Amino acid sequence: MLRLGTRGSPLALVQAGLVRDALIAAHGWTREMVEVVPIRTTGDRVQDRPLAEIGGKALWTKELDRALLAREIDLAVHSMKDVETIRPDDIVIAATLPRADVRDRLVGAESLEALPPGARIGTSSPRRAAQVRAIRPDLCPVTFRGNVDTRLAKLAAGEVEATLLAAAGLERLGRQDVGVPVSIAEMLPAPAQGAVGIECRAADERTSAVLAAIDHLPTHACVLAERALLAALVADCHSPVAALARIEGGILTIDAALYAADGSAHVAAQESGAPTDPAVARVLAAKLLALAPPPIRALFGG
Numbered sequence: 001m002l003r004l005g006t007r008g009s010p011l012a013l014v015q016a017g018l019v020r021d022a023l024i025a026a027h028g029w030t031r032e033m034v035e036v037v038p039i040r041t042t043g044d045r046v047q048d049r050p051l052a053e054i055g056g057k058a059l060w061t062k063e064l065d066r067a068l069l070a071r072e073i074d075l076a077v078h079s080m081k082d083v084e085t086i087r088p089d090d091i092v093i094a095a096t097l098p099r100a101d102v103r104d105r106l107v108g109a110e111s112l113e114a115l116p117p118g119a120r121i122g123t124s125s126p127r128r129a130a131q132v133r134a135i136r137p138d139l140c141p142v143t144f145r146g147n148v149d150t151r152l153a154k155l156a157a158g159e160v161e162a163t164l165l166a167a168a169g170l171e172r173l174g175r176q177d178v179g180v181p182v183s184i185a186e187m188l189p190a191p192a193q194g195a196v197g198i199e200c201r202a203a204d205e206r207t208s209a210v211l212a213a214i215d216h217l218p219t220h221a222c223v224l225a226e227r228a229l230l231a232a233l234v235a236d237c238h239s240p241v242a243a244l245a246r247i248e249g250g251i252l253t254i255d256a257a258l259y260a261a262d263g264s265a266h267v268a269a270q271e272s273g274a275p276t277d278p279a280v281a282r283v284l285a286a287k288l289l290a291l292a293p294p295p296i297r298a299l300f301g302g
């Protein structure tokens with residue numbers, strides 16, 4: 001029997017169910033072979049402040065890491081977008097599910113252009129706030145946290161005129177009809193957006209092997225490349241950075257952009273190479289930092 005650790009949010013529980021179903025299908029197991037263990041994280045408890053302010057992405061992973069290393073669970077399921085760049089040495093990303101729609105969806109208006117002057121956009125993501133301001137400098141990003149349903153309720157209550165949510169999350173919650181997709185050309189997504197990852201203890205060969213059977217290799221390579229870019233940029237959750245890798249004809253291409261916090265400047269670049277070559281992300285990071293004016297550079301490099 002495998003114990004699968006997850007956060008307890010509705011989206012996290014759906015994603016945990018996807019991993020459980022994939023394991024059952026791949027190995028011909030019964031449902032009882034995978035026990036879902038919800039674990040409450042600091043990030044779930046503190047809902048009223050931006051993630052960047054209260055301690056960053058580790059808030060989502062710390063409790064799951066501890067449970068994993070204490071052998072209370074055998075694997076941990078994460079939205080890879082929320083997993084910090086530097087992971088403990090004794091934990092590995094053993095598998096990723098096939099990536100979902102990577103786009104953001106705009107909820108509350110037909111397009112960013114259609115919003116009234118000065119409209120409030122609920123988002124606590126430095127990337128989304130900067131991208132919105134780059135397109136419409138008059139729009140006002142306001143802090144917006146909580147799970148998907150909480151955010152939609154705040155929007156319905158008129159706290160903001162619009163909000164941006166990941167298509168992947170909406171889709172997995174059965175809310176794929178909410179809002180309109182924003183094209184990748186207009187808003188490049190967050191690194192690892194739309195990807196569900198599964199971690200286990202690095203020394204746990206049995207679980208690693210079981211997870212290898214459900215690993216979607218192209219997604220895994222793209223997510224690792226996007227995360228390698230974050231590492232090379234020394235980006236943290238305050239850094240407005242967008243990145244998306246794809247594999248075509250055996251070649252991995254990463255598109256990425258860095259923004260000034262207020263969206264008043266941005267730089268974009270692209271780099272291609274072999275899917276497993278860590279140099280692609282490093283070269284791209286160097287390109288972006290070389291292009292970046294001081295207000296952007298100041299947000300990177302640690």
Ligand SMILES: NCc1[nH]cc(CCC(=O)O)c1CC(=O)O
Binds near residue numbers: 192
């Ligand atoms: N930061 C919260 C978060 N983490 C992952 C998703 C959506 C699912 C995904 O991108 O994998 C979301 C919600 C959102 O950004 O709308």
